[in-house]
Amino acid sequence: xxxxxxxxxxxxxxxxxxxxxxxxxxxxxxxxxxxxxxxxxxxxxxxxxxxxxxxxxxxxxxxxxxxxxxxxxxxxxxxxxxxxxxxxxxxxxxxxxxxxxxxxxxxxxxxxxxxxx
Amino acid sequence: xxxxxxxxxxxxxxxxxxxxxxxxxxxxxxxxxxxxxxxxxxxxxxxxxxxxxxxxxxxxxxxxxxxxxxxxxxxxxxxxxxxxxxxxxxxxxxxxxxxxxxxxxxx
Numbered sequence: 096x097x098x099x100x101x102x103x104x105x106x107x108x109x110x111x112x113x114x115x116x117x118x119x120x121x122x123x124x125x126x127x128x129x130x131x132x133x134x135x136x137x138x139x140x141x142x143x144x145x146x147x148x149x150x151x152x153x154x155x156x157x158x159x160x161x162x163x164x165x166x167x168x169x170x171x172x173x174x175x176x177x178x179x180x181x182x183x184x185x186x187x188x189x190x191x192x193x194x195x196x197x198x199x200x201x202x203x204x205x206x207x208x209x210x211x212x
Numbered sequence: 213x214x215x216x217x218x219x220x221x222x223x224x225x226x227x228x229x230x231x232x233x234x235x236x237x238x239x240x241x242x243x244x245x246x247x248x249x250x251x252x253x254x255x256x257x258x259x260x261x262x263x264x265x266x267x268x269x270x271x272x273x274x275x276x277x278x279x280x281x282x283x284x285x286x287x288x289x290x291x292x293x294x295x296x297x298x299x300x301x302x303x304x305x306x307x308x309x310x311x312x313x314x315x316x317x318x319x
Contacts, residue, residue: 130308140248140256140299140310154306190255197262197303198246202255
């Protein structure tokens with residue numbers, strides 16, 4: 096069965112960095128685009144970044160452009176989100192999600208990131 | 213950017229009730245509209261894809277309709293376990309966007 100297992104979250108101070116990982120299994124990881132979606136406490140869903148199946152096409156949301164970097168290692172079936180210059184407004188639960196040519200058909204369990212001094 | 217506006221934001225519901233949630237797009241998105249259910253402290257779950265296509269394992273009481281700019285998620289004969297927040301999501305054009313969510317709470 097499809098599994099997306101996230102790791103790497105935690106509490107950091109403003110300006111610091113953090114890297115999230117999402118280990119995928121149960122499907123042909125190298126054949127599907129992947130996304131990071133976040134949800135601030137008590138708020139709705141926000142798309143953060145998208146990466147094509149081969150990593151050749153990448154998109155970032157305006158709020159993270161220039162600070163976050165999405166990447167993937169298809170040999171390790173793993174998706175990454177490098178988050179630099181973190182701000183308090185980046186505090187959220189971060190989900191990795193598998194994109195099935197449009198809809199997000201599988202989601203990770205979520206990884207909480209708290210940015211606070 | 214395509215803005216998705218859901219209505220209502222909140223609805224108090226009773227079991228066996230028929231519930232309708234609407235999602236309006238700020239520009240035409242064809243049928244590239246998907247619906248998710250999120251229960252407290254859980255990840256979102258895909259309910260309906262491409263406006264009206266059913267998802268394996270999702271109860272048949274959930275259905276979707278619409279195209280262009282106006283879409284509807286219908287829950288026929290709501291069950292207590294359907295109390296959750298529902299989101300629409302468009303994949304027609306980047307940035308892919310979500311509606312603000314509709315929270316269904318049991319009376």
